[in-house]
Amino acid sequence: MEKLIELKNLVKHYPILGGILRHQVNAVQALDGINLDILKGECLGLVGESGCGKTTTGKAIVKLHEATSGEINFHLKKKDGSTEVKDIVPMSNRMLKKSGIRGKLQMVFQDPTTSMNPRMLIKNIIAEPINEVENLKSREMESRVKKLLNTVGLGEQHLLRYPHEFSGGQRQRLAVARAIATNPDFIVLDEPTSALDVSVQAQILNLLKDLQQQLGMTYLFVTHHLLVVKYISTRIAVMYLGKIVETAKTADLFKTPFHPYTFALLSAIPNANIDKKSSRIILEGDVPSPLNPPKGCRFHPRCPFAIEQCRTVEPQLEDVGNGQAAACHRKEDVPKLVKDKFNFYFKN
Amino acid sequence: MSALIEIKDLVTNFYTYEGVVKALNKISLEVESGLTFGLVGESGCGKSVLVRSIMRIVQSPGVIEGGEVKFHMKKNGKDEVIELLSLSEEEMRQIRGSEISMIFQEPNAALNPILSIGYQVSESFLFHISEQMCAKVLEDLESPRDNTNFIWKSFLRYAYRVGSKDAKALPLRIFNKIPILKCWDKRLKEEATRRSIEIIDKLHVPHPEQVVKSYPHNLSGGMKQRIVIAIALACNPELLIADEATSNLDVTVQAQILELLNELKKEYISSIMLITHDLGVVAETCERVGVMYAGNLCEVADVREIFKNPKHPYTKALLNSVPRFSTEGRLAVIDGFVPNLVNPPSGCRFHPRCPLTMEQCKQNVPDLKETGDRHLVACYAVD
Numbered sequence: 001m002e003k004l005i006e007l008k009n010l011v012k013h014y015p016i017l018g019g020i021l022r023h024q025v026n027a028v029q030a031l032d033g034i035n036l037d038i039l040k041g042e043c044l045g046l047v048g049e050s051g052c053g054k055t056t057t058g059k060a061i062v063k064l065h066e067a068t069s070g071e072i073n074f075h076l077k078k079k080d081g082s083t084e085v086k087d088i089v090p091m092s093n094r095m096l097k098k099s100g101i102r103g104k105l106q107m108v109f110q111d112p113t114t115s116m117n118p119r120m121l122i123k124n125i126i127a128e129p130i131n132e133v134e135n136l137k138s139r140e141m142e143s144r145v146k147k148l149l150n151t152v153g154l155g156e157q158h159l160l161r162y163p164h165e166f167s168g169g170q171r172q173r174l175a176v177a178r179a180i181a182t183n184p185d186f187i188v189l190d191e192p193t194s195a196l197d198v199s200v201q202a203q204i205l206n207l208l209k210d211l212q213q214q215l216g217m218t219y220l221f222v223t224h225h226l227l228v229v230k231y232i233s234t235r236i237a238v239m240y241l242g243k244i245v246e247t248a249k250t251a252d253l254f255k256t257p258f259h260p261y262t263f264a265l266l267s268a269i270p271n272a273n274i275d276k277k278s279s280r281i282i283l284e285g286d287v288p289s290p291l292n293p294p295k296g297c298r299f300h301p302r303c304p305f306a307i308e309q310c311r312t313v314e315p316q317l318e319d320v321g322n323g324q325a326a327a328c329h330r331k332e333d334v335p336k337l338v339k340d341k342f343n344f345y346f347k348n
Numbered sequence: 349m350s351a352l353i354e355i356k357d358l359v360t361n362f363y364t365y366e367g368v369v370k371a372l373n374k375i376s377l378e379v380e381s382g383l384t385f386g387l388v389g390e391s392g393c394g395k396s397v398l399v400r401s402i403m404r405i406v407q408s409p410g411v412i413e414g415g416e417v418k419f420h421m422k423k424n425g426k427d428e429v430i431e432l433l434s435l436s437e438e439e440m441r442q443i444r445g446s447e448i449s450m451i452f453q454e455p456n457a458a459l460n461p462i463l464s465i466g467y468q469v470s471e472s473f474l475f476h477i478s479e480q481m482c483a484k485v486l487e488d489l490e491s492p493r494d495n496t497n498f499i500w501k502s503f504l505r506y507a508y509r510v511g512s513k514d515a516k517a518l519p520l521r522i523f524n525k526i527p528i529l530k531c532w533d534k535r536l537k538e539e540a541t542r543r544s545i546e547i548i549d550k551l552h553v554p555h556p557e558q559v560v561k562s563y564p565h566n567l568s569g570g571m572k573q574r575i576v577i578a579i580a581l582a583c584n585p586e587l588l589i590a591d592e593a594t595s596n597l598d599v600t601v602q603a604q605i606l607e608l609l610n611e612l613k614k615e616y617i618s619s620i621m622l623i624t625h626d627l628g629v630v631a632e633t634c635e636r637v638g639v640m641y642a643g644n645l646c647e648v649a650d651v652r653e654i655f656k657n658p659k660h661p662y663t664k665a666l667l668n669s670v671p672r673f674s675t676e677g678r679l680a681v682i683d684g685f686v687p688n689l690v691n692p693p694s695g696c697r698f699h700p701r702c703p704l705t706m707e708q709c710k711q712n713v714p715d716l717k718e719t720g721d722r723h724l725v726a727c728y729a730v731d
Contacts, residue, residue, distance in 0.1 A: 199665065287598070
């Protein structure tokens with residue numbers, strides 16, 4: 001499979017200023033060396049607990065946050081069919097726009113109520129990104145906006161309304177329409193359904209899935225809800241405290257996880273299946289502060305299988321075959337250890 | 349099993365600028381004691397309004413318009429039935445926290461940021477079981493190990509003897525105004541803090557002695573939610589209402605809290621009412637489930653029945669629209685959206701979205717009917 005975006009050792013630190021001269025005293029290490037390939041046409045699910053850096057990754061890729069260091073290589077398809085690899089970290093906004101990358105990267109935000117200007121008409125909201133990349137006459141623009149509204153399941157009658165006149169699900173549809181307005185290659189979906197009800201969530205998930213097939217887009221689906229990710233994505237990356245701890249194809253991750261954190265996450269999902277009650281791996285404590293993360297493996301204070309090596313040496317993301325990779329010193333032993341200690345079996 | 353709370357024809361309306369929002373439309377429900385009762389529904393269907401009406405903490409512009417809420421209280425071994433809606437505010441305050449207590453959705457909003465954790469937990473002890481604690485302190489004073497000087501000791505003895513009968517007695521209120529005597533309740537507060545540490549310890553919070561001295565911002569989300577639970581459990585309530593207690597937490601922390609609630613139910617609380625929109629949580633923790641839609645209760649049954657044999661079309665649709673471990677292919681979708689409760693649809697409020705709509709549904713409101721196996725359904729299409 002062709003790569004679309006490569007993240008190479010991506011680091012994002014949010015500085016904390018202090019002292020009389022407002023110098024940097026510390027930093028929130030939101031992302032600490034992320035290596036991730038996003039393949040063309042896939043939907044990569046990024047899961048983890050709150051504060052682990054999922055959203056920061058998404059925002060760094062669309063350049064809403066400036067990465068501290070590292071590379072984001074974007075494979076841009078040119079008009080003559082050849083691809084060109086560009087590192088977008090050092091690029092300015094103007095260069096991004098000029099090289100045509102700006103319109104290819106889009107984002108859908110978590111809360112549709114706050115991500116839209118309440119004083120703009122729907123037609124202007126959706127036309128705004130198109131204006132950025134091309135100049136259209138107002139009539140062409142209107143027909144384009146109408147077409148976009150139709151693709152997301154809304155109609156012409158919604159053109160001259162304000163965001164507050166819509167329900168949460170419809171607003172999220174509008175946000176999706178705005179994101180696909182510039183024919184992007186890549187969309188970051190930042191928890192697009194967590195502010196919605198279950199019945200509406202199903203509608204939006206189906207819409208996103210259909211759009212991906214129709215338009216051949218690549219998604220980065222950021223969420224904390226593993227079952228949603230299981231439904232929509234083809235590959236999953238699990239994050240913990242600014243690091244990726246495991247990547248695998250969706251089916252493999254649910255069947256044969258390797259990292260103990262993945263086990264715990266999977267076992268913690270409340271299961272709506274009444275017959276199969278399985279045991280749980282309950283992690284002690286909370287996610288440590290990213291201000292001064294633990295030394296060695298970042299998961300070791302909560303890990304039930306931590307050994308001496310975990311406290312000192314940081315494990316790297318290593319391939320374990322079948323396109324699956326895990327960052328754990330004891331990855332070969334973990335499935336057996338989990339089975340012995342927790343008598344854990346999978347719910348599906 | 350005896351009933352703990354009986355709700356009959358409860359109506360709560362909100363008088364907003366756009367019109368009257370009919371949030372609860374004659375709800376009748378019986379919660380049995382000793383069970384975990386789950387209340388599910390989408391947002392805006394009136395789950396929270398229902399429990400807030402039980403506690404009588406509906407916020408303005410909401411008004412409880414009618415109906416009755418009967419609470420079966422066990423006092424000194426006797427069963428007493430209280431009609432909560434007819435109590436005075438002062439009597440209601442006695443019940444909140446000691447008989448029925450509530451865990452709120454957002455632990456950040458439920459805790460006061462400028463008061464220490466110890467103060468907030470012991471507040472509930474000082475309010476509800478002051479007399480009991482005074483008696484305990486008095487006992488300590490009588491013990492020979494106590495070496496306070498004679499005059500002060502006899503004063504304290506007098507104060508706590510009065511306090512053990514009535515914590516708001518006139519002499520104590522006078523002492524509270526006099527500078528030197530003001531500190532008579534120091535030992536009472538120490539006793540309350542001791543009990544707070546005990547209860548925080550029961551909830552598996554590490555280092556409870558340090559936690560009581562800290563402030564909410566020092567703690568993480570999961571710890572804060574534990575403290576909120578500790579406050580709710582302080583006086584051994586008959587009924588614990590958890591209003592979306594875990595929906596703002598991460599999955600691993602949510603698992604911890606649910607485990608804790610299960611554990612606590614075995615030991616301390618008789619009944620829990622769990623409000624949630626997550627069907628997985630319901631399946632794992634509840635024994636009986638009520639499904640709400642747009643201010644109406646549409647189905648009540650045991651948890652196995654709801655998941656195995658749902659009868660109301662809304663319940664069926666809701667169960668199908670949730671992604672599960674075993675889901676393959678497309679998710680089922682409920683067409684349309686939740687109606688605006690200012691002008692709810694006539695008849696059954698689900699009829700515009702229902703696949704089984706009949707002529708009757710558009711005119712009349714179906715009642716909750718027993719269909720065998722303790723399974724109540726409000727639908728004309730179900731026989």
